[in-house]
Amino acid sequence: MNAAAPICNYTGCKVQIDGKCALGRDPVESCENYAADVEVTEALDEPEESRTVPPVQIWASDKLLLADYSALSRRRRLRTVALVGEEKVGKTTLLCSIYAMFCKGAFADLTFAGSETLLGFAKLQAFTLLSSGRSSPTVPRTSRRDPLAFFHLALARSRGDVVDLVIADRSGEAYAAARTSTDLIGTLDEFRLADRVCFLLDGERLASKDDRTAYTRNFRQMINALHDNGALVRANAVEILSTKLDITRRSDAADVGFLSDFEARVVSDFTKKGLAISSHEICALPKADRTVGIIGLDDLVRRWTQPLPLPDVAPWPVVDAPRQIDRLLSKIAGG
Ligand SMILES: Nc1nc2c(ncn2[C@@H]2O[C@H](COP(=O)(O)OP(=O)(O)OP(=O)(O)O)[C@@H](O)[C@H]2O)c(=O)[nH]1
Ligand SMILES: [Mg+2]
Known part of the structure; x- marks a missing residue:
């Protein structure tokens, strides 16, 4: 990928950001520092199998089934x-x-x-x-x-x-x-x-x-x-x-x-x-x-x-609990 490579060799030139040549050349392409040594690092004929990043699945964004x-x-x-x-x-x-x-x-x-x-x-x-x-x-x-x-x-x-x-x-x-x-x-x-x-x-x-x-x-x-x-x-x-x-x-x-x-x-x-x-x-x-x-x-x-009502967190009444401890607790809870 060559996205991060600077487009101009002149130190301090911000042409890549604001489109203006630091040496005042117009058009910017006429400056000798502009795009002088920019290397195309991406190998266009890179073999498919050498790619390690899996293909990104593009979301179709159509209606959902x-x-x-x-x-x-x-x-x-x-x-x-x-x-x-x-x-x-x-x-x-x-x-x-x-x-x-x-x-x-x-x-x-x-x-x-x-x-x-x-x-x-x-x-x-x-x-x-x-x-x-x-x-x-x-x-x-x-x-x-x-x-x-x-x-x-x-x-x-x-x-x-x-x-x-x-x-x-x-x-x-x-x-x-x-x-x-x-x-x-x-x-x-x-x-x-x-x-x-x-x-x-x-x-x-x-x-x-x-x-x-x-x-x-x-x-x-x-x-x-x-x-x-x-x-x-x-x-x-x-x-x-x-x-x-x-x-x-x-x-x-x-x-x-x-x-x-x-x-x-x-x-x-x-x-x-x-x-x-x-x-x-x-x-x-x-x-x-x-x-x-x-x-x-x-x-x-x-x-x-509209905001959903908060869930009811109050304990359910215990009816006919099989465990003695639960019956006891339900008596206490019921006063
Ligand atoms: N005048 C008027 N026409 C409407 C309005 N809403 C929908 N229509 C028209 O009614 C027709 C049917 O609307 P649809 O939204 O396709 O109806 P649908 O319920 O989706 O119908 P199906 O896809 O057949 O199930 C279209 O020609 C719309 O332009 C409205 O508020 N006023
Ligand atoms: Mg319809």
């Missing part, structure tokens, strides 16, 4: 959010918009501190840019053949306080299939991994009087199917995210009332069934009405990254 997620989870403590919803509800757009917010700077009191999936995000974002040549921003459709994918964001609250957020995305068709064929639910690995499950409710289909009845029935049926088959037991929180607020806000007041009534009813019904469920409204890509702007992402990122 299940095996990559497992490897990452062994290195970092991850917060995993699963985005669930039928096709075209806005799952991929939402995660792409969250990334886009951090491209502009600090967001939700957090700063971007890295990502293992930069290329994955960039591939999605390319479709939303003017340079894509599209007349309207979008993201590529997630195909049913695409496996479950994860997108990673390291977000810093302060130096040394970094939250590793991972968002799981999969094709809406896979969820629609699992709703009707519940034996497929066990194959959806995101429910085994996610701390938070977000059901996306399509504002566009709710705003359509023709679609809304069937759509709302299917939406409920999906939560029911997942709940009844134990897919939501691991989640600490379940959210309903009503998407495309730019479209729902354009509809008449009765439609807006329908949306909020529906959200309230779903929350109340599933709270009774023991789910920690809440509902929120978002607009991740206000392309139907730009005046609406991005809505709800700030609060959403704060919820997803």
